[in-house]
Amino acid sequence: MKKIKYLLLVFCFSVLSCNKLDVPPMNIIKDQDVFNSVNGITAYMAKLYSSLPVEDFKYSANLGFNNWNFIANINMYSGEGVNKNISSLTNGNNGYWGAAFTLIRQADYFIETLPKYSANFSNNQTQINQWLGEAHFIRAYTYFALAKRYGGVPIIDKVQYYPEESVQQLQVPRNSEEEVYDYIGQDLDFAIQNMGGTSVQKGRANKYAAAALKSRAMLFAGSIAKYNSVQLFDQSGKRLQGIPSSKADTYFKASYDASMILQGHYSLYRAGLPDKYQNYVNLFSDDNSSENIFVKYYHYPDVVHSYDALMVPFQQTGPGYSSYCNPTLNYVELFDGLPKNADGTLKTKDANGKYILYQNRMDLFANAEPRLRATVIFPGDVFRGQVIDVLRGIYTGQVTNGISSLIPDGYTGTYPTTNLKTSSSNAQTPYTLPNGTTMNPAGLSGYFTGGGVCTRTGFFIRKYMNPNKAQADMALHHSDQPWIEMRYAEVLLNRAEADYELYSDGKTDIDYRQDAFNCINDIRDRAGAILLTDPTQLNINTIRIERKKELAFENKLWWDIKRWRVADTEINNKIYRVLNPFYAANAYAYFFDARFQESNATFTFNPLWYYEPIPAGELITNPNLIQNSGY
Amino acid sequence: MKKIFYYLSLFAIIFTANSCFKIDDVAAPDKVLTGNVIDSTTGKPIQTEQGNGIRIKLDELSWSANPIPTYFGVKQDGTFSDTKIFAGRYRITPVDGPFVPLIQLSSTGDTISNRSKILNIKASTKVNFTVEPFLKVEWVSDPVVNPDSTVTVQIKFTRGTTNPAYQFNVTDAYLFVSENTYVGNNNYDGRYSVQVSYSGTAGNAQLGQPITIKSKKMPGNRTYYIRVGARTADNVQKRYNYTDIKPVSINLAK
Known part of the structure; x- marks a missing residue:
């Protein structure tokens, strides 16, 4: 009897306590915690922005986003530079899909939930609209990252719930490529209309960032419509790859209109003038630049990247890496101010085929365009207070009748050993010159014939490099310069390109060619390049080459040569050219040999790669997805 | 008692392990x-x-x-x-x-x-x-080895299809030279190969006409393999139509 009493007592307590235990779990942050204060919103936004697929110092073709190792960065794929690890091309696919839809869901959730809590922000519609605009910007940014890779992808514009929705409902098929770009356009229109001109915080979007993104995305869509010839349809006749060519001008006009929104609010950076070289260098480090539209910030030691460590010239190596970006001679030859042969290649020999001699290596580059010098470190230029010493070898032969070509034109093999002193590594044996002084056969930064770390092309990268870092800090995870994802120069180039496409398609409502001319000359003037004198000098290639010169090594050109559908022509059995400086011992002077890369690395772009394959795992999870054609 | 337990566990192990030998597999594709x-x-x-x-x-x-x-x-x-x-x-x-x-x-x-x-x-x-190939590419005559160690070839290309939707502009003809028999746009030596490009509709006027292409100088003495490819615009995969492969011997008189 007593037992039963006790049991009853225990039973009563347990039943009662059940009610009291039904409290919200303490370890989960709930909507009312996040959406009740500005700080909550800021925290939510921090997550969204940090997941944004920005192709910055931590994006590479093989490892994707947010990985310190960006040795295989896409600038090495597009012909701007080479490095010792990359000897062939791939389609550049790193399976970016799942993370994109996670981010899209988080943006959808924010857009659906915030209005329910507007009372917490005293119904301040301006503030709420700004936040909603940011979420739309983030969603559009993510969809653009998908569309440029895969073409049409499923549009998920509301939060999906499982198990409330069946698995079949969650298996959303792909939308057409055109629908995705139109959706991006709508989201950005919302963002432009609802956001103000200033960001809530540094590094967050505003109205103009949305407009700049729109000018970029719509130009991409216009190019696909105009130049793509791949078709893929689903059973219902939706075009998953490709956009009807009749839509091209609509997109070009949308791009033009979006870039005009920024007119007068941003300008090219000129605060460092009158020295155009220093001005262009500072452009990438001045936080108050009038050109910065959307910037991703880093901060040592919390949020870091490894740009300086990977890119620094060999002689300034910190603990570890160096020399992972060597601009090609092909890229350098795009610029003005260098002696050129009739075919546009760099002139290194005189009319008799003998090498031209220089007292200093920099003499060859004396009149080079300032923008080039601010983008690329020439052999013999000064960086961090040191001469960047690049030397391929010492020529010990006679010089009285001039020095004949060391190798035949177009030769891809190694140099002959007669009359040449070279070094296989940075442990060097000095060579005694005829006047008794000694000199190392290779420069401090290469070239070393042993295949180790050094420049492969004669050049190093200057753009974005921090000149004020101590050598010990040229280490992994020690860099924190901000990445300028969108700057006004790109908007001007988008505008000029859209202008010219509209002009060549016969549109005359505005003098598009004159507008393109003004944009290009603005950029050239800031760069210190030779100005165009007349709009008739423009053609689509002048605009594209200007883009290559201005935006190189900013992870942009790979996408450009893909959207123009020229990558397979530009990169076909391609061996890149390099510039090797030599020292002629008997002439006490330098000469340069321009040749094909000695590693003989040959690059070919397969036309299949204009679209990337949808990850195989996603096709299995969602049987309604159709793989891109050819994969 | 303990013994029985050990025997039982031994049997259990043998039985479970035995199932491992049944391979859950299908035959290899044959x-x-x-x-x-x-x-x-x-x-x-x-x-x-x-x-x-x-x-x-x-x-x-x-x-x-x-x-x-x-x-x-x-x-x-x-x-x-x-x-x-x-x-x-x-x-x-x-x-x-x-x-x-x-x-x-x-x-x-x-x-x-x-x-x-x-x-x-x-x-x-x-x-x-x-x-139906986009283009039919044929040798007009056998390749001629010139004294300066270049090779002159004569080819012609004609439309391979009568379907007007697939008669695109001819963009280029390419004399590919390689040191091995696998010669084509995937494998050629840029030092000796020569491309003839046509802009706009200029290439269409060459249809059916004999076209002469001269290679660059090839160092001797050895056999090279040559082949001519021609292609048209708007061919999604940008592939060439080819002649068959011919060996040429370069013998430099020394």
């Missing part, structure tokens, strides 16, 4: 699919390049109407062979090549024509496809 991709203008297998040329697309319809396709390559001489195929029902389509696509779609996605083949592969199977 069916062979061979065939030719035949050039309708010559009746012979089409000349292509290996690796980057034509691929055979296999859709296995045994399990799904919309399967993930697999691919394998066609050899340089237009023949193909896959010796590791599961028995099953397949849709077979040569794709990516410089010929009128076997599955043609309109700009709105309607199928205009579909000449892919659906086969039940039960035993080793041979299948031929006839394709």
Whole structure:
């Protein structure tokens, strides 16, 4: 009897306590915690922005986003530079899909939930609209990252719930490529209309960032419509790859209109003038630049990247890496101010085929365009207070009748050993010159014939490099310069390109060619390049080459040569050219040999790669997805 | 008592381990699919390049109407062979090549024509496809080795198809030179090869005309392999139509 009493007592307590235990779990942050204060919103936004697929110092073709190792960065794929690890091309696919839809869901959730809590922000519609605009910007940014890779992808514009929705409902098929770009356009229109001109915080979007993104995305869509010839349809006749060519001008006009929104609010950076070289260098480090539209910030030691460590010239190596970006001679030859042969290649020999001699290596580059010098470190230029010493070898032969070509034109093999002193590594044996002084056969930064770390092309990268870092800090995870994802120069180039496409398609409502001319000359003037004198000098290639010169090594050109559908022509059995400086011992002077890369690395772009394959795992999870054609 | 327990556990181990020997597996694929991709203008297998040329697309319809396709390559001489195929029902389509696509779609996605083949592969199977090349490229005369160790070739290209929708502008003719027999746009030596490019419709005027291309100087004494390719614009995969391969011997008189 007593037992039963006790049991009853225990039973009563347990039943009662059940009610009291039904409290919200303490370890989960709930909507009312996040959406009740500005700080909550800021925290939510921090997550969204940090997941944004920005192709910055931590994006590479093989490892994707947010990985310190960006040795295989896409600038090495597009012909701007080479490095010792990359000897062939791939389609550049790193399976970016799942993370994109996670981010899209988080943006959808924010857009659906915030209005329910507007009372917490005293119904301040301006503030709420700004936040909603940011979420739309983030969603559009993510969809653009998908569309440029895969073409049409499923549009998920509301939060999906499982198990409330069946698995079949969650298996959303792909939308057409055109629908995705139109959706991006709508989201950005919302963002432009609802956001103000200033960001809530540094590094967050505003109205103009949305407009700049729109000018970029719509130009991409216009190019696909105009130049793509791949078709893929689903059973219902939706075009998953490709956009009807009749839509091209609509997109070009949308791009033009979006870039005009920024007119007068941003300008090219000129605060460092009158020295155009220093001005262009500072452009990438001045936080108050009038050109910065959307910037991703880093901060040592919390949020870091490894740009300086990977890119620094060999002689300034910190603990570890160096020399992972060597601009090609092909890229350098795009610029003005260098002696050129009739075919546009760099002139290194005189009319008799003998090498031209220089007292200093920099003499060859004396009149080079300032923008080039601010983008690329020439052999013999000064960086961090040191001469960047690049030397391929010492020529010990006679010089009285001039020095004949060391190798035949177009030769891809190694140099002959007669009359040449070279070094296989940075442990060097000095060579005694005829006047008794000694000199190392290779420069401090290469070239070393042993295949180790050094420049492969004669050049190093200057753009974005921090000149004020101590050598010990040229280490992994020690860099924190901000990445300028969108700057006004790109908007001007988008505008000029859209202008010219509209002009060549016969549109005359505005003098598009004159507008393109003004944009290009603005950029050239800031760069210190030779100005165009007349709009008739423009053609689509002048605009594209200007883009290559201005935006190189900013992870942009790979996408450009893909959207123009020229990558397979530009990169076909391609061996890149390099510039090797030599020292002629008997002439006490330098000469340069321009040749094909000695590693003989040959690059070919397969036309299949204009679209990337949808990850195989996603096709299995969602049987309604159709793989891109050819994969 | 303890002993019995040990025996029991021993039996348990033997029984469970025994099940491991039953391999949960299907037999390796052993069916062979061979065939030719035949050039309708010559009746012979089409000349292509290996690796980057034509691929055979296999859709296995045994399990799904919309399967993930697999691919394998066609050899340089237009023949193909896959010796590791599961028995099953397949849709077979040569794709990516410089010929009128076997599955043609309109700009709105309607199928205009579909000449892919659906086969039940039960035993080793041979299948031929006839394709209309964009261009037919022929030697006009044998290559001539010049005294300065260059080679002069004469070729002509004509339309391989009468379908006007696939008669694009001719963009270029390319004399490919290689030191081995695998010569084509996938493998050539840029030092000796020469490209003749046409802009706009200029190339169309050359249709049927003998075209002379002279290589760059080739160092001797050895055999090179040469071949001429020509291609048209708007060919999605940008493949060349080729002549067959000819060896040329460079013998420098010393």
